[in-house]
Amino acid sequence: xxxxxxxxxxxxxxxxxxxxxxxxxxxxxxxxxxxxxxxxxxxxxxxxxxxxxxxxxxxxxxxxxxxxxxxxxxxxxxxxxxxxxxxxxxxxxxxxxxxxxxxxxxxxxxxxxxxxxxxxxxxxxxxxxxxxxxxxxxxxxxxxxxxxxxxxxxxxxxxxxxxxxxxxxxxxxxxxxxxxxxxxxxxxxxxxxxxxxxxxxxxxxxxxxxxxxxxxxxxxxxx
Amino acid sequence: xxxxxxxxxxxxxxxxxxxxxxxxxxxxxxxxxxxxxxxxxxxxxxxxxxxxxxxxxxxxxxxxxxxxxxxxxxxxxxxxxxxxxxxxxxxxxxxxxxxxxxxxxxxxxxxxxxxxxxxxxxxxxxxxxxxxxxxxxxxxxxxxxxxxxxxxxxxxxxxxxxxxxxxxxxxxxxxxxxxxxxxxxxxxxxxxxxxxxxxxxxxxxxxxxxxxxxxxxxxxxxx
DNA sequence: CCAAAAGTGTTACAAGTACACCCATGA
DNA sequence: TCATGGGTGTACTTGTAACACTTTTGG
Numbered sequence: 305x306x307x308x309x310x311x312x313x314x315x316x317x318x319x320x321x322x323x324x325x326x327x328x329x330x331x332x333x334x335x336x337x338x339x340x341x342x343x344x345x346x347x348x349x350x351x352x353x354x355x356x357x358x359x360x361x362x363x364x365x366x367x368x369x370x371x372x373x374x375x376x377x378x379x380x381x382x383x384x385x386x387x388x389x390x391x392x393x394x395x396x397x398x399x400x401x402x403x404x405x406x407x408x409x410x411x412x413x414x415x416x417x418x419x420x421x422x423x424x425x426x427x428x429x430x431x432x433x434x435x436x437x438x439x440x441x442x443x444x445x446x447x448x449x450x451x452x453x454x455x456x457x458x459x460x461x462x463x464x465x466x467x468x469x470x471x472x473x474x475x476x477x478x479x480x481x482x483x484x485x486x487x488x489x490x491x492x493x494x495x496x497x498x499x500x501x502x503x504x505x506x507x508x509x510x511x512x513x514x515x516x517x518x519x520x521x522x523x524x525x526x527x
Numbered sequence: 528x529x530x531x532x533x534x535x536x537x538x539x540x541x542x543x544x545x546x547x548x549x550x551x552x553x554x555x556x557x558x559x560x561x562x563x564x565x566x567x568x569x570x571x572x573x574x575x576x577x578x579x580x581x582x583x584x585x586x587x588x589x590x591x592x593x594x595x596x597x598x599x600x601x602x603x604x605x606x607x608x609x610x611x612x613x614x615x616x617x618x619x620x621x622x623x624x625x626x627x628x629x630x631x632x633x634x635x636x637x638x639x640x641x642x643x644x645x646x647x648x649x650x651x652x653x654x655x656x657x658x659x660x661x662x663x664x665x666x667x668x669x670x671x672x673x674x675x676x677x678x679x680x681x682x683x684x685x686x687x688x689x690x691x692x693x694x695x696x697x698x699x700x701x702x703x704x705x706x707x708x709x710x711x712x713x714x715x716x717x718x719x720x721x722x723x724x725x726x727x728x729x730x731x732x733x734x735x736x737x738x739x740x741x742x743x744x745x746x747x748x749x750x
Numbered sequence: 751c752c753a754a755a756a757g758t759g760t761t762a763c764a765a766g767t768a769c770a771c772c773c774a775t776g777a
Numbered sequence: 778t779c780a781t782g783g784g785t786g787t788a789c790t791t792g793t794a795a796c797a798c799t800t801t802t803g804g
Contacts, residue, residue, distance in 0.1 A: 478793075
């Protein structure tokens with residue numbers, strides 16, 4: 305029995321959530337989009353395979369990586385029985401590989417909203433759907449959203465990210481009020497120099513150590 | 528690469544949470560306790576393997592079954608590289624196979640509290656720990672606890688179950704108040720004839736259809 | 751001077767939590 | 778008659794949700 309891993313890598317930039325996909329060079333599913341992934345070697349565990357394959361195939365280092373689900377439908381791979389352990393990952397935009405949207409490059413960031421079932425190889429569309437569902441739930445109660453933003457971000461950016469990922473507009477005032485309660489989201493007293501108009505928002509940073517301390521004291525993340 | 532499934536089957540009776548385990552007849556780990564499970568056949572998907580193996584090895588039909596996690600540590604099986612897709616399951620006490628605690632039967636229900644790491648084969652202790660963690664979290668926001676009780680139960684029984692699984696005493700009054708809010712936990716106006724002393728508690732039943740309707744209307748389960 | 755982004759507070763309502771006493775029954 | 782289990786209500790605190798206006802700045 306063959307065993308592979310597949311990774312749903314999410315990237316976010318300016319109100320758009322993207323998935324990292326590969327254009328397949330060979331059959332089956334030649335020239336269709338597919339998740340990066342590959343066979344598990346005898347000497348590595350699944351998580352290591354994901355990290356290795358992402359590096360080899362896409363040159364991306366992820367900031368967050370979590371096992372999603374193992375898909376084992378009998379006929380999911382026309383080449384023969386193959387089980388895949390799916391992962392999902394988040395990457396910080398500063399680590400985006402140069403996006404070659406214009407030409408037919410092998411690796412592309414594809415906006416979630418433009419994904420179509422029929423463009424995707426294997427059962428990868430279903431895997432992506434599964435990953436989005438997980439992400440939407442998990443981003444509410446684990447501080448993983450920060451892995452989709454630059455290290456320094458304004459609370460408005462954070463708010464926009466959440467509204468995008470979750471799929472509806474959260475009340476900005478309540479959201480920011482909530483975020484400010486959390487000591488591990490620290491204001492830097494520096495201001496966003498990229499903002500085009502209006503007031504320059506204060507930059508914030510997620511402090512992992514402070515978060516771990518707060519967690520030990522029973523303080524939960526919630527947005 | 529070999530691929531197996533393993534199942535952590537939980538059973539509950541009278542304030543005790545049990546796991547279904549097998550005493551191994553052969554090496555490796557001969558005569559130690561192990562999770563029921565086995566190799567995935569070419570013609571079945573993982574979930575089917577679990578159901579089949581549970582039937583074959585333990586004669587148990589489960590009421591709830593969910594994939595847990597896939598364990599792929601390289602040396603987790605001394606016989607050679609083996610990945611296992613772990614599941615966890617809940618069974619209704621009425622479906623308990625006759626428990627042969629007295630003799631050295633092949634299948635046993637073992638109380639969670641009496642489990643010891645060194646009595647368990649492979650990485651199965653870790654898998655069980657993982658399953659308990661999942662169960663404790665999930666029982667709070669999905670109505671899966673009912674699969675550990677008889678069809679008809681008193682709210683006190685439900686309360687005792689929850690306190691046992693979660694590991695601390697929940698306030699009985701608040702718990703029952705909460706349970707009564709939920710229309711899909713219906714009072715049967717029949718009374719528990721098994722109760723030994725005191726008032727006979729009213730029997731209740733979980734109504735799956737009503738629950739599904741409530742869920743569609745955005746009413747969430749929470750206990 | 752106007753459009754766009756950032757920042758901020760209050761109030762009403764719902765939910766959660768803490769807590770204590772009475773009743774029925776069988777031993 | 779008493780020990781055990783079942784049943785119930787209130788007050789307090791906290792959290793959530795709804796909601797609008799002002800400031801700054803670049804074009």
